[in-house]
Amino acid sequence: MLRRFVQNTAISAAAYALAGVLGLFAVGLIAKSYGLAVLGLIVLSRAFLPTGFLALLDFGVSETTTQVVARGRVGDWVVAGEKVSLLAAIAAAVGTASGVILWSAAFQLTAIFKVAPDQIAAFVAILRVTALALPIVFLGLIAEGTLKGFEQYGWLRITEIGSNVLYVAAVYTLVWRGAPFEWVAYSYLAMIVTKYFVLAAVVCRAAVGTSLRLRSWTASSSKDVFHRCWLMFNNRIAGTFQQTLVPLAIGALYSPVEVGTFDLITRLARFLKATMAPLHSAILPISTHIDEATDTRRLQILGRNGLVLPGAIIVPTLVVMALFSEEILKVWVGPQFSDQWPWLALSMFIPAVAAILGPGQTALMVRSDFLRFNNRLLYLQVIVQYLVTGLTLFWFRERAFILGWVVSYVALAPFIAHHMLLRMELPRSLFWGVLGRQMLVALMLAIVVAVTKAYFYPGSLVALAIVGGLSCMIAWALSGVIILSGNDRAMFGRFARAIGPRS
DSSP states (O other): OHHHHHHHHHHHHHHHHHHHHHHHHHHHHHHHHHOHHHHHHHHHHHTTSTTTGGGGGSTTHHHHHHHHHHHHHTSOHHHHHHHHHHHHHHHHHHHHHHHHHHHHHHHHHHHHTTOOGGGHHHHHHHHHHHHHHHHHHHHHHHHHHHHHHTTOHHHHHHHHHHHHHHHHHHHHHHHHHTOOTHHHHHHHHHHHHHHHHHHHHHHHHHHHTSSOOOOOOOHHHHHHHHHHHHHHHHHHHHHIIIIITHHHHHHHHSOHHHHHHHHHHHHHHHHHHHHHHHHHHTHHHHHHHHHHHTOHHHHHHHHHHHHHHHHHHHHHHHHHHHHTHHHHHHHHTOGGGGGGHHHHHHHTHHHHHHHHHHHHHHHTTTOHHHHHHHHHHHHHHHHHHHHHHHHHHHHHTTHHHHHHHHHHHHHHHHHHHHHHHHHTTOOTHHHHHHHHHHHHHHHHHHHHHHHHHHHOOOOSHHHHHHHHHHHHHHHHHHHHHHTOOHHHHHHHHHHHHHHSOOO
């Protein structure tokens, strides 16, 4: 089980990191070539996908499908087939209804978001093509969830990388040929639809060797599915207000330019947080097996290592990125945006909190009581976020949303950690010990980077890569000495052997 888990995590890390980096280059190119207003319009159009605002209406069908298929592999395929069939029907209905509404409301949305007159026709066309794609995209969530349940992460990551490579190539080609910006949006939609058709074919192939089939669902299956969908819907409400609703709110308050500015500043943090999500998804099948077996000791090992080990690698790296945030902006999108570096640095708190708490939260997602309590904390997090945003909106405009987002994550992190550790029967002091050691490493890194900048300023991509890479190596060395115990370092060795080929 350890070997499969580590291999899935390694595949996810490499694939999503590469795909995300390609996406970052595409965003920088769009901002440089078309301007922030166009970037804002593209961001607004993508808000009406299940990865954006419409995540509110996906009812967690992908995550629930993953759990259903994982349980089917150790239990009853008939029940799994009933539940997958119902989840597919929910996804198809929601996708179709969302598409009809978006098509009808396209012109009204141009007024709400204050779209410039010369860009209205293009924006309406993008929204209507998005509406046509929505049924396919929602059903694609079922395909993703099924493959995760089968733990076939290779196909998921191959399609993710391949689609992103094609999209970035399309962006560079369109910019080179001076094509209208709407073709950038169309190429993104084409990439998503093609990816889901490929995944659907892979699912059919994977299901052939099992008894998983589409079936009429029984009352007991529908009751369980609707209960989990309701819990995930409540979870999605909080998540939507935290992140995906924000570009729409900024567009309604200001204009697409401010939307583009917000997206540019938070893009790196959101990419890093999103990259960790599939890493955490590899935990779902393994935690399902542990929960089925009522294995408290193994859950404690998973929870303790999830709190310590990922953060020991990821958080020091995020500290390095924050310390070089001004140089990152200059190299990525140009010196005209470098004055936004404090906000980029501040946004690194988001993936840092996710790195520390995400694995444990994902491991406990299979427990309905934890999911209910976690949803309440998420609602409290949203209240804190919008309270801080509202109080600072006059001074910071779209950047007030960044401040509220960060403060809400940091303020609620101890409460989430304490409840998570309580459910795993682990000492709550574990979180504070990890946090204290992380802060010590961050302080030492700040001193190292300040001295480095005093003698060598990384003003180019190559220089930044060299200095940043060396700083990350120093960060990991400090982390290995200060954050990790001898047993933790031995665990990394076992992970390395698990990734490697069998002898």
